[in-house]
Amino acid sequence: MNKNAKIVDSMLELIGEIPLVRLNRIGDAEGAEILVKPEFLNPSGSIKDRIAKMMIEEAEKSGKLKEGMTIVEATTGNTGTALAFVSAVKGYRFVAYTPTMVANKSRMSIMLAYGCETEAIDIEAYNRKMNVKGGDDSSVHGGHVELMPRQMCFDLEKESDDIWWARQFSSAENVGAHREGTAREILEQTDGKLDAFVGSVGTGGTILGAAQALKAQNPDILIVAVEPAGSPMMGNEENFPMIPGISDGIIPDIFESKLVDRVISISDKEAIEMAHQLAEKEGIFCGISSGANVLASKRIAAELGKGKRVVTVLSDSRDRYLEVEKYTT
Ligand SMILES: Cc1ncc(COP(=O)(O)O)c(C=O)c1O
Structure with a gap:
């Protein structure tokens, strides 16, 4: 949390406060601006x-x-x-x-x-x-x-x-860390000037925490969930098995809160291709779900058009996918 300090008490203080990076060569000149948050810069390499x-x-x-x-x-x-x-x-x-x-x-x-x-x-x-x-x-x-x-x-x-x-799938802190950390930083870093937030869904903590904070600031911010085409869940509520104790939690809260405006499915092939482009054209060494997030952001940016702004997160680093390239959340 204190990246300007010269000495910190432990590595835990280096979590978060990660700037947004503008995409220069992957974005479309006619589309909205895309800003990415390279969360792989956190100490263990992920959001x-x-x-x-x-x-x-x-x-x-x-x-x-x-x-x-x-x-x-x-x-x-x-x-x-x-x-x-x-x-x-x-x-x-x-x-x-x-x-x-x-x-x-x-x-x-x-x-x-x-x-x-x-x-x-x-x-x-x-x-x-x-x-x-x-x-x-x-x-x-x-x-x-x-x-x-x-x-x-x-x-x-x-x-x-x-x-x-730890129960990440139902933990209030899983949502709270994104509401009070990730999304708070995005609002500060953009002065609240953003039109869409895009995030892939695993436990749902990132998208729900971000949606809560961003919609509280401006209900018109479009919240876009991204999921693997090979394993759909968000697009259809019935795809999620409700087993009390082990599946009730954040995902049902997302369905209920209706804070997510859109769901975009991305295939492994598309996500991998975009992760490669991010490394080759922007020097961003991010994982495969990050590739999916950027591809979905490009689609939203094309719809919104010039003058608008889309923000997404790059959840982890490519170094953990060098052997197996797969879109995992
Ligand atoms: C690489 C990657 N991307 C995206 C996600 C989704 O994040 P969340 O669990 O907050 O929905 C995860 C979660 O495990 C992940 O590991």
Whole structure:
């Protein structure tokens, strides 16, 4: 939070306060201006540092998390990396329950490097049962693939007083970190002058937190959710299985609040292509969901036209997709 300081007390102070970057060579001269927030500049390399810090510190304040306890979470990687990072700074044991189909080597290695433990959960059978498209060439939606690992965390927490489940999918701090951090910064950095916000949806924390803050400032700001074409959820409420305890939370809140104005589906191929263009034409080394966000932003920018402004986030870094290029949220 204090990037101008010469000495900070810990890496946690370097989370957030990330400027917006104008796209110069990818934007269309006739379209709206596109500004991106390179959230991969957070210490562990993703936007999830914001929520990991807030979730852990609120749990400490409320007494749910105490010294010596173990933190658990179901995660496709970035929340795992971020919780591992914050746990390392604060001295907690952290175990990440990770669905096999997204547990690529780079993400797992980063988590392990922070000293956390990982448990890979085989979810292929679960996805077949839930009729979720799987396989090497389809996208992976955090909201879907985390359901089975969440059930494991739910059971673990119930069985032991020494375990605290971070529950990112229903955590008020997951939404609050974006409302009070990400979106507050966007409003300050643009003087409130923006016409649309675009963000991909995993737990839904980014889009809901941003929507709450931006619509409170100006209800006319268009809120656009982006999701993997291979694993739709937002576009159709019925695609989201409602299982009390493990799926109620932010996604149902998004449906209910009706703060999201549009949903755009982006395929793996399109998202990957845009991530490559961002590196080659703008020097921005961002991940695949960031490519999806920028492509969706370009479509909105073309609709809005010159003189308008679209803002999006680049949730993580490309270094975690060098082996497996896949649009994961
Ligand atoms: C790379 C990436 N992009 C986008 C998202 C979506 O963020 P949120 O969970 O806030 O919806 C995630 C979440 O895990 C992510 O890891």
